[in-house]
Amino acid sequence: MGVCRAFNHPRDYEEVYNDLIALGESPEPNDVDAIIGNGSWTRLTCDHCKRDVDRAVGIGSNWICFECLNVAHQQVSTVGGQIQAPPGLLEEIQEGG
Secondary structure: OEEEOOOOEEEOHHHHHHHHHHOOOOOOHHHHHHHHOOOOOOOEEOOOOOOEEOOEEEEOOEEEEHHHHHHHHHHOEEEOOEEEOOOOHHHHHHHOO
């Protein structure tokens, strides 16, 4: 049994499954969110800028949006064998998020 935060009461997994199936093949994200109680299945968040995005690249266990990736690409340069990138980006990736 799980807890559906949207309704703040225990829900049986089969009930949640049936509610999701009832939405059809192309459900609206907000309808899915209402059933499971959060946006974890319908939203993708960039691990660097923390914005909800439509697309991202998975690097290890991190998701990096194309805007952050583009900024990193533009700023990365090799100087004396060291990589310089936006402050915190490489550390965040190495720490796993």
